[in-house]
Amino acid sequence: MPGLYPDFQRFQRAFARHARAPWQTPRPAGVEARAMGVYNELLFNNLRSFLDACFPVCRELLGEGRWTRLCRTFYRDWPQRTPWFREIPRNFVSYLQEGEIRQPLPAWLGDLAHYEWVELAVDTDPATVPLPAPSPVAPLLSAPLRLNPTLRKLAYAWPVQAISRDYRPRKPRTTHLLVYRDAADQVQFVETNALTSRLLELLASSQESSEQSLRQLAAESGYASPEQFVHFGAELLQQLQQQGVILGVRSA
């Protein structure tokens, strides 16, 4: 549409279209093949360096050819809006989850990519993780609890942490993970279960004591003896506190 944009912007848009899809689009007028080739390579390799760094397992399991092709279609087909380089991998995870990808890919690839990305996300999460204040069991039960602000409760359809060159699962197996950064700024992965995950969800949103949350969970899961449930729950809370998932009681 001549006239809508000044010439210099028409050039920029044509250049960008070509850089994203060098084989499917014409080279912009006035640009030599050698120079355009330099840019096509620089731009794609730059983008790829962020993906290679974040997704070493996905890359290894797909193999160089399929991985490169996937990175190419990501660059071509998926909007790249973020100016923050660390968000490119998150964008890639969204592409795997929501994009229309023609290339046949393993069913678990989206989960595996998310699992690889979440380590970066938690490692750089802007929240500050204070040192947990040690406290005995009783106060934990009698107050609302403060969870680690970097905590992510994840449920994957596939056993993502076991996937490797030697193990490519054929059947899904739901896997619950807690991923968080501890007070020493190390990223921790803890395998957990649906019940614990739900408990943490209740604890995060509740204004009541954690005992109330345990009782609610006992009712939700049809547990016959809430007293016993609270008793075991108290041990679980203590364990979660030792792991740094729960930081202590919430101050009013």
Add this chain to the structure above:
Amino acid sequence: MLPPRSAFGAGLGFRRELLDELSHGVPAAINFFELAPENWAGIGGRSARQLRAFSERHPFVCHGLSLSLGGPDPLDRELLLRIRDFMREHGMTLYTEHLAWTSADGQLYDLLPVPMTGDAVRWTAARIRQTQDLLGMQIGIENASYYVVPPGAEMSETEFISAIIAEADCLLHLDVNNVYVNSCNHGFDPLAFIDALPLERTCYLHVAGHYTEPDGLIIDTHGSAVIDPVWQLLARTYERIGGTVPTCLERDFNIPDLAALTVEVEQIARLQAAAPAALRKVA
């Protein structure tokens, strides 16, 4: 928030790969560090803690990569607000960006040359002004390296840079290596190029190494040591602007140990010391 501190003397690009060595002690030759806000702003955890440990003791310069000053997409105000807060947090007083574009209908994540037209001058200068209004300070714009001269040029590159700086009332961030790389790739006299720039506006300098392809094309990789002709060009630049403009060594790939980089930073300091004191005041 840290008190504002300005960069001076010779500095080094701040990279995660160097943090271990730097945490054992920053060589005296390194007066300041430079970082890309796109890599460091808005993050927490270990990286944030490490950065803070250095920014408490050393001045930092904020050198942007993704703003796309010459690009057609809307100016990213959200990015700029985050950069403004980040600079305040770490007491930074100088932000520079490239005279380039990085996005058109989305990011391309690299620096691309702007066609040198009157429209582009007005467009880019207006965006620099908006940036300066938002940050509440003048910014420096850097001459970028490029491998293609975009078609439709209505003026020379030095005219283009000078016109934008004048219209935006901003500062010049002169990358001496980029001048050298472009002078080889596009066949011009690097010193004449530098002389044609509004040098009295120079706020900051870069030197770096590069890579030469088998066919002679030079790629601006920041992946090797600074070569002699670039050191000489830096010395000639100091003869013109004095030795007081802060100058950063960029090294982004094939990063050697800190001792090797320090030798290059010391070389900057030697050239600065050999130059006359400030000849032209920054506007």
